[in-house]
Amino acid sequence: MSHSTFNRRWAGIILEALTRHGVRHICIAPGSRSAPLTLEAAAHATLICHTHFDERGLGHLALGLAKALRQPVAVIVTSGTAVANLYPAIIEARLTGERLVILTADRPPELIDCGANQAIAQPGLFAGQVAAACNLPRPTPDIPARWLVSAVDALLDEHRWGAVHLNCPFAEPLYGGDPDAFRDWHDALGDWWHSDQPWLSTPARLAIPVQPEWPILRQKRGVAIAGKITPEEGIALAAWASALGWPLLADVQSQCGQPLASAEVWLRHPETHEILSAAEVVVQFGSHLTSKQLSRWLAGIHPDAFWLIESMPGRRDPAHHRGVRIAADILPWLAAHPAVAPASELTGNSALTPHLRQDAGSSLMPDLRHDTDLLTSRRPWYSGLNARVTQTRENLHRALDHFGEAQLAYRLPALLPEKGSLFLGNSLTIRLVDALAQLPAGYPVFANRGASGIDGLIATAAGVQRGSGKPLLAVVGDLSALYDINSLALLRQGSAPLVLIVVNNNGGQIFSMLPTPKAGRERFFSLPQQVNFSGAAALFGLACYQPGSWSALLAAVDKGWQSGAALIELRVEEQAAAQFLADAGKDTR
Known part of the structure; x- marks a missing residue:
């Protein structure tokens, strides 16, 4: 029965390690093989547990939590088809970037491929849909606790987007045992138990890429595109585009107020294409555009410069424009690329020193107060478009x-x-x-x-x-x-x-x-x-x-x-x- 205690010790280190990476919410489906993880999660002082009897729904519950919290969320399921039911949520997280930590209980190796109940081949099950995966060994005190905690830290530190999969075999017994057993193995991590830092840390790269040609490009006729971004980013982007005198074509997920709403409707008119064809620069923030008309317009243009800024890495432009793909957080990028020349640039100082302020939500926001010119928007080059948008909205209201x-x-x-x-x-x-x-x-x-x-x-x-x-x-x-x-x-x-x-x-x-x-x-x-x-x-x-x-x-x-x-x-x-x-x-x- 002491083996069941060691299963709990092993599971406890995994869960404690997760909290050092920002995990506060954990979604749990019922199951016996996952009992060591479930019981440790329930006993943990800082973890908030959510339950659902349907693993497919459970994965999406975790996905929704991760969207709202902007933090990693963990999922615990038992072995077998329960694991496979998480696949749709994992696929979505890979594409949109929410961080999920998938903890799948498993049978030990001797029960795989031999007709044992509820046993399937789980390592590698999610293939390339997870950012990374780690197949843990069967829990044993022969493996030092520092190996286990550093394995979890490495998995989470190296992959900052999408889901990661931690497969956790547990041999029976799964319940009961001596609560004082294997305390030396557990305590070998010393004062780590009383800290709030990972055992193994990988410092984040915080540098914001600054495009040296921006002072020239911002004087050209440009179009800003807003895809899936946060509310704070949407508000800042709307002010930035307005100050530039650029039209902002915004997706329903942009949260920027959609100043030129109903693009799906008015982009069907040739005259709007004619107006927008004068654009020399297109800067897109975020991806996954909903509007087919906006996507078609983007696919058909060939501006002098096309930039796509989004914090997630990788290709995010289905039209494959020739341009610049910038992996950066949007708020500090906007601050580093102001709509008008900052005072430091006008006085001959470095043009690459952005004015930043600390927002109430601890985000880096462009400080519009440093540039008085930003208080008054430039005269837009696309004025003919406004009349078409206004007419479209009025017609929709009547219809x-x-x-x-x-x-x-x-x-x-x-x-x-x-x-x-x-x-x-x-x-x-x-x-x-x-x-x-x-x-x-x-x-x-x-x-x-x-x-x-x-x-x-x-x-x-x-x-x-x-x-x-x-x-x-x-x-x-x-x-x-x-x-x-x-x-x-x-x-x-x-x-x-x-x-x-x-x-x-x-x-x-x-x-x-x-x-x-x-x-x-x-x-x-x-x-x-x-x-x-x-x-x-x-x-x-x-x-x-x-x-x-x-x-x-x-x-x-x-x-x-x-x-x-x-x-x-x-x-x-x-x-x-x-x-x-x-x-x-x-x-x-």
């Missing part, structure tokens, strides 16, 4: 007077909770909001736009709400909700109100916008299910509302905030919104 999915997207800002967050589902949902809404600057917007799957959306939203601790409005489609129906159980355990709007247009209506054969569209693509979500809400003890008008929707959302967790089913015309989006912009004069 969207019919209650339905498109009107919901256009009027979505009216439903947002104060000091809250928004989570948008994939497929038609996020495309409509990107095309029709103008969201408030700095308002947190979350989505799974890496692989853009419909799996785990409710669980991800639940994770975002728990991580932020703020009221959350989530909007998903009916097939997405059905795909993650188990995760409605997570909504009952939130720390703040969560209202989930399920837009029931009876299937995947985005396929009606694509050249799918009409004869087989329903059977093989849109798959209408003819479901009513009131039963699902009742199954999980959630308040449910089914409004049929805009005023009724407003009232239902208000009741949802009061109830703590609610599902609002919006039953709409099946193809109306998809058709509206397909037709939008054909004639906005």
Whole structure:
């Protein structure tokens, strides 16, 4: 029975090491083989434990937590197919950068490939979808504790994006034992137990790459593109672009206020392309653009300079422009590349010394107060574009007077909770909001736009709400909700109100916008299910509302905030919104 105690000692060092790298939240699925990890996590003074019976949902819960917290989040599952169910969340994390630490319990080597129960080949299971992996040996006191802690530190320090996989074999017994056994092995780490630092540290590289040609390029006609960035980055970028006199074409995930909203609509007009064709410089911040029209415009341009700035490394430009790929945090990069010449440059001092200030959130922000010229924006070179954008927004306002999915997207800002967050589902949902809404600057917007799957959306939203601790409005489609129906159980355990709007247009209506054969569209693509979500809400003890008008929707959302967790089913015309989006912009004069 002392072996079960050593399993706990081994697991305890793993979890303590994780806390030194910022892990505070851990998501746990039930399982016996993972008991040493689970019991240690439950006993740890600083770890916050979350549970879910569905491992696929659990992985997305962790993903949502990591999005909101901007910290690594750990996941514990037992052996076998429980491990494989984490794959979709791991894939999403690889593409969008959230840090997940996957702890998979495993059978010891002698129980693999011999017909033992719940035993599969787990090392290397996630292949290239994880940033790194470590297959630990069976726990034994013959291996010093310092090897184990340094192995965990090395795994987390060397890979700062996406998920890492730590496979942890445990031999039985898994429960009980002498709590005082193997204390010398445990105590060999000395005062590390009383510190808050890793055993093995790799100092972060903090230098911000400064482009020496920037003082020349900022005087040219430029366009700024905002993809998936943070609220702080969105606000700073909007001020930077305005000061430059550059148009800012912004994604729904940019959180910059979308000063030229509805690009998906107005970019369909040749005259907007003609105006923007004068651009000599394009600087893009963040990636994973939602708008097809914006992506097509980007793919068709050949500016003198194209820069893409994002903290994640690697290629992030699907159009493969000739240009400069800059891996850097956006706020300090903006500070190092001011919109106008700083005082030090004008007086002959180094042009490479940015003015920085410490923001209230401990972020580096451009200090606009140092440059009085920044208080007044330059006259924009794209003035003809403003009239087209204004006309587009006015036409949308007149056209969207019919209650339905498109009107919901256009009027979505009216439903947002104060000091809250928004989570948008994939497929038609996020495309409509990107095309029709103008969201408030700095308002947190979350989505799974890496692989853009419909799996785990409710669980991800639940994770975002728990991580932020703020009221959350989530909007998903009916097939997405059905795909993650188990995760409605997570909504009952939130720390703040969560209202989930399920837009029931009876299937995947985005396929009606694509050249799918009409004869087989329903059977093989849109798959209408003819479901009513009131039963699902009742199954999980959630308040449910089914409004049929805009005023009724407003009232239902208000009741949802009061109830703590609610599902609002919006039953709409099946193809109306998809058709509206397909037709939008054909004639906005």
